[in-house]
């Protein structure tokens with residue numbers, strides 16, 4: 001049960017009641033005294049009632065203002081989410097990936113994985129664009145489930161994704177990419193012909209202070225080498241440089 005609101009004017013109300021009692025009892029007092037007291041009582045009574053009404057109105061407006069502030073904060077969060085995320089898969093969008101990667105690289109070393117779904121055009125052509133869309137969401141789900149360390153997953157192009165991994169060395173990033181590759185290859189995407197989906201991966205590693213463009217182009221080049229050499233595999237950029 002809710003508590004009744006405390007009367008802010010309890011003291012004034014008591015004074016008013018006492019004055020009213022005096023006014024009623026002292027019937028024989030001088031007329032001027034009684035008239036003045038009567039006016040005082042009436043004005044004071046009206047003042048109390050109006051002030052109570054104003055306090056109630058102000059409480060209501062404060063409540064409404066708080067509700068509007070909450071709604072505004074929710075909308076700001078929603079706007080921020082929409083500005084930074086891909087609406088189909090929920091992964092970060094390209095601009096947000098660049099921004100976060102630059103943020104990490106300004107502070108620490110960072111590994112980057114670039115992956116691209118294999119023969120995706122064929123999936124779209126065979127089963128239609130909506131089925132292709134479910135594959136994109138399924139691939140992002142595989143990446144999210146596999147990523148156990150701090151990092152960010154982004155969709156940087158149609159069927160191309162990026163995973164940024166702060167403070168992970170080449171070997172750790174390669175192992176994460178391998179787990180992701182296996183998770184996609186093993187997942188049943190429920191395609192009508194029961195075929196499997198695979199993706200090709202490239203991995204780069206940059207020391208603190210490097211730029212996003214270099215990290216991305218090295219990982220992208222390694223990913224294309226993974227495509228050229230048969231798809232459904234992980235290639236590290238430093239393996240290309242040595243070859």
Ligand SMILES: Nc1nc2c(ncn2[C@@H]2O[C@H](COP(=O)(O)OP(=O)(O)OP(=O)(O)O)[C@@H](O)[C@H]2O)c(=O)[nH]1
Pocket residue numbers: 088116117118119120121122124128129130131132133136157158159227
């Ligand atoms: N369903 C769907 N398809 C998309 C989306 N964005 C891009 N695509 C498709 O992705 C396909 C990319 O095809 P390609 O670049 O030829 O590459 P691929 O068929 O995956 O072949 P490889 O990369 O060489 O293995 C095209 O058919 C695009 O229409 C999307 O948001 N949804």
